[in-house]
Amino acid sequence: MSLLKINGLTHQFGGLTAVSDFSTEFHGNELMGLIGPNGAGKTTVFNIISGFYKPTEGKIMFKGHSISGMKPHSVTSLGVARTFQNIRLWHDMSLLDNILISQHYNLGYNLFDLFVRNRRYMDNEKRMKSIAIKLLEQLDLVQFIDEQPKNLPYGIQRKIEIARALSVKPSLLLLDEPAAGLNSSDVQELIKLIRWIHKEFDIAIWMIEHQMAVVMSLCSWIQVIDFGKTIAQGTPEEIQNNPAVIKAYLGDDKI
Amino acid sequence: MLLEIKNLYVKYGNIEALHGISFNVDKGEIVTLIGANGAGKTTTLHAITRVPPPEGSKVSGGDILYNGKSLLNVPAHLIVSDYHIALAPEGRHIFGNLTVEENLKLATYSRPDDESLKRDYERVYTLFPKMAERRYQRSETLSGGEQQMLSVSRAIMTACNFILLDEPSMGLSPLLMYDMFRVLKQLNEEGMTILLIEQNANLALKFAHRGYVMDTGEIVASGTAGELLNNPEVKRAYLGG
Amino acid sequence: DDTIKIGFNIPLTGEIPKVGEESKFAGQMLLNEVNAKGGIDVGGKKYKLEFIYEDNESKAESAVAVSLKLIEKDQVLAMVGPNSSKQAIPAGQVANDNRTPMISPWSTNPDTTKDRPWVFRAAFIDPFQGPIAVDFAIKTFKAGKAAVLYALANDYSKNLAEIFQADFKKKKGDGAIVAFESYGDKDQDFSAQLTKIIAAKPDVIFLPNNYNEVALIVKQAHDLGWKGPFMGADAWGNSELMTLCGDDCKGHYFTTHYAAAGAKGATKEFIDKYQKLFGYQPADVAALTWDAINVVLAGIQNAGKLTGNIRKDRQAVRDGIAAIKEVKGITGNMKFDEQGDPIKCAVVVKINDAGQFEFAESVCP
Amino acid sequence: MFDSIIQNIFNALQWGSFYSLIALGYTLVYGVLRLINFAHGDIFMVGAYIAYFIAIFFFKGSPALSGTTTLALVIPLTMILTAVFGVTLERIAYRPLRRKGANRLYVVITALMCGLILENGNLAFLGASRKSFPELIDKVVYNFGMISMTNLKIGVILSSIIVYFILNTIISKTKIGMAMRGISYDKFAIPLMGIPIDTIIVVTFILGSSLAGLAGILFAMSYPILDPFMGAIIGWKAFIAAVVGGIGDIKGAFVGGFLLGIVEILVVAVFPSTFRDLIAFSILLMILVIKPTGLFGVAKSTKI
């Protein structure tokens, strides 16, 4: 059984077909890239998978469950986590709380336990906290644990968003332009980070990115879409030399 | 000298973000500011365009001279309408509830309705054909890159002589990014002065005449683009190699 | 100590500030008069009066807080007010529980005084006023069919409307009330209700409403083509009615406590003095407050003497009020039944062409 | 029966006109600042009082002008003075808060408080007596069979329609209108377009408050009894109407106002009148449940 299988996915906004007949498959823990011109429908694909839009047509199977039309939080609970093109952290809460709240998929206690503060409540709160701290330690973020994200540098915020996504213990991590707004040296760090996460957590990663340096050095397989349709897919080398991709997306770098 | 920043100090509340920076931009130049995240690049542009609090910051020392005149006491909207300085801000800040066309029209708020206006519309629509195509779409439903184009187009439409760009390539596809830099080059050749902030320092330095490197609220290096590209310090710290 | 403290629990703000104002003015007038004469004589000793006016904001909970403040903090001997039943009912409970005599000038809901030996009132109650209006309408307008428009959220209005309805049905048959319509709090447009009422072709429209609403209703009814008579109740009796309503209200009738136009004797004297001091003709609530205070004073004098022990004195005053044989009031002479409700006459007045409230008929129990 | 229906439709149109006029002012300010100006109902009340004092001065006072001349003076003067009033309120109460970057709900609460100050300040300084608005124009009742109409009612309905069309043109066609809409979405970028933000906001308050002034005049003529609290409930309800129409949208406010008027009147015409609020609000609630952004409101689609 494949991890994620998308078949004939189509999505329309009013009259505009943002995604049309899109298919893909994750067999195991690949690291794949999704690229394409602006407005091609990449983010829309992610939004559909994470349950934010209900697709007009098509099937999405994740670990054997059909997830099209599921609520976002249920999709996440099944093991799909994501980051956003524009950072969406809870900026007025501490970093720790940001990570803790993402444990909602597995609280382990109910309202009654909460009000009486019984054993179950205490144990689970402790468990979640230790998960969060461990994760922050792994990602070298633990020194910011009491800070509010809004007060942290942009590069760190990007990293926190990834940490938050990891805290739901995903099997598939969707990254929407993780390098956007990062400077060249931060980008190098990010590449290392993603490679490390892929190995350490042993999860599938699918990313949208416009910085070719990132995509080409990380992804084993790249899919290119334009106007919602797949125009090419293949290894980085194949994509880089594909004339259709060059014409629609890569261009030539003469200024 | 068209723009001269003299020993500028800027504060957010009690936190000082710029600790006395000085630089200048000549007429017809393309100058780039590069540097790490949080170095104070955006803060500098906001200070020049006088973005008012609470979004903005407070200048606590130094001066900003434009054609020899201080901008410090000029209200933000006059910077655009009287001094013809435009900013394509970080984070785009398009008017999502207006259509693409209305966004552009709003940018011409203080312009008379004349020939040059028509020419600018045409220019924007030819530079960014996507904008013409999406003319009647509510702009909040544009994709990220499309919004970026709109933001730059809007800055061009305000009929400026001097344009400040805050990470214009953010979120753009490579093709579009090159296209946009070509457009900017063309504008520059037509006489527009450009101050550019870019994360992709390599690209920015290839494109600009001169550059300044900022770090934690200070200018740490400056020179022509070529000098900076070959400066080993700069290379190591900011060019990712 | 030679002052007697009386507390006023009145709506100076909120929905009916005018009512509070008139109560307060009546109080001030009486206070000045009595104190100018050196105070009142109780058991051979002269006591000066001291009145404390507290605002209950036209809210039930404030009326309770005010009652407690007057009773506990200010240690008043007796309390006058609140005026509307919404506040008088809970405040009455407080007064009764804390054994302080209270007299509401204006509340007409039976619950205010019911089973509360410490609570009295100066106005007659609704079950008495309603049938008078019915009889008068049947007799004067030869009414066989009537319509009612009342304020839903105003318990006074609703109560009276229901009493009128029941009594009219009893006298003229079940179908005699052809329209029974209501409106909400602070409404200003009544056209839909009036359209319905006019379409039902009643002989008379009964409006047990506050004067300000009456002015709007009457005008709007005329706009919608109504030419028949209106019958009102005591809440019409406000000096402002005519400034607000103008010609539209002339020729209509209402039941009330006293008729200002053509008033004689003490009543006229009161009206003239009030008008001179405050610039407008006092409404019934001013007159009733005046009477209510006089009832309290009569009670105090009945008590014989004051000991200075507030608990004992309050008890004595309560007994004094209950034992009143008859007080000559400007709204008629009254004595109290076992519930603390006054036994007094009602009058029907006509609004004459000069806009004055003219005596038409008096009905006594 | 048929007569009653027609009559009620006219009643509803007149009543709805007032909701519409007030809702338009609400929506205008909301559309620009995302500020629920809870004082708007009270600005309407202030408008009515201003109209009253001007009318008394010219009509009953020493100039002793004729009714129509007075009215011709009352309308522009009231609108101007009410606008001045609204702008002053913005200046002293809302602007400083905005400048400090306060959460918009704090501005809303401030508006609520200003409303209370206006109501009770009026009560404290003008006294508890209600004011009676003089009859400036001779009322003419037209009777068509069982149906009655007055010249005033027709005037009110026409005014609200005209106002709507003027306002709609301003908002959708002019640059100022565009700037107003732009501000609501992104205040930061407005000065970057060379637009003086404070001027636009002042213009908004001028428009909104002068509309409240106009509504005040028309209301005072139709329901000639003024009291300090006259704006409270009608203000709340007009706000509800504006939201049901789709708040921030001019058409929404206009239609919403009439809708509420019609629903209120028709509910009374059909059901026992005691159920008016119950049924009317349930209907509005239902509309919002089915269409969560109101009749004409566009969902702000957040890009993610």
Next chain:
Amino acid sequence: MKKFSVPALFIFIAVGTVVAAHFEMIDLYVQTIIMFIGVNIILSSSFNIINGYMGEFACGHAGFMAVGAYVTSILNVMFFTSNKTFGDPILSPELALWFFPVTMIIGGIAAAITGVLVAIPSFKTRDDYLAIITLAANFIIVSLFINMDTLGGPRGFMGMKQVLFAMEDVVFIPWMLIWTFTFTYLVVFLIRRFVSSTYGKGIIAIHQDEIAAEIMSVNTDKMKLVAFMFSSGLAGIAGGLFAHILGYINPNSFNILKSTECLVMVYLGGMGSLSGSIIAAILFTLLIEMLRFIIPAADTLLHFIPLIPDTFHLSQVLKWVIIPFILVILMQFRPEGIMGNRELSDFFPKLKKYYEFK
């Protein structure tokens, strides 16, 4: 002893007040004010769940209060007193003492169920559209009670004093004061537990970014349902207490004006600050009562100086000019409310030695 410092302080105050009240060292007026403060604390802190922590703009809190007030009053009057609507008591009046808290909780549950009415539309609606739904719900609930003639309609409902007498007949101590203290503490206690848990913080996440919350596995619909039910349930308890303190209720006591007072207290205290809500409730209640004394005192003073003419008197009407004016000024100085979204211990770090908000 961090854990017990706050309860200990509270018990000290509560027991002190009750004992003082019992021996008539503080009078009924002061007692009533103290009870109103309690009710207002419950109202503002429960409203803060929705308007502060969750960041919605609801404005119909009084509606839920009404449901609680009516349900508890009816239950108590029906079961423990003889009344003309419900006839003889169903249970022996002595039992009132034991069942009183139960009826309070039933009233709370009833209000919570009504809260669902508002919660379900809130799944799809946000912002000011939700404001309208709550406002309309408030109008509808009040209108419903006005139309219920068996409950007195606009005339209101009474008889709750008899319930109190029934309790006092068993043991003569100031019962309402005790109940108010108990429930106020309980409510604040529960809210604190709720908002400091990972579960409860889900609503803060909804406030800051609902989309992110939903995508990070917070079941936003469920959280909203819980928050609305919790908040309106607590408002119902406040209503129950209010009804029994007053001994009389009336639908118009729960109209928009009452909701407005709740709004004022929440924003005055600061959105998402529990200590802010408590402080604001105390200040607001005291301010209203103090002005009863301040205005006449100021009047006397001004006449004494003499600054104003003899004939002119400062009237109580000014109270409702002064209160909003003070609030407007306060907002200008603290545009985030008294406490912002912080707690007392964040302001005075020394307090952390004695108590912790978590």
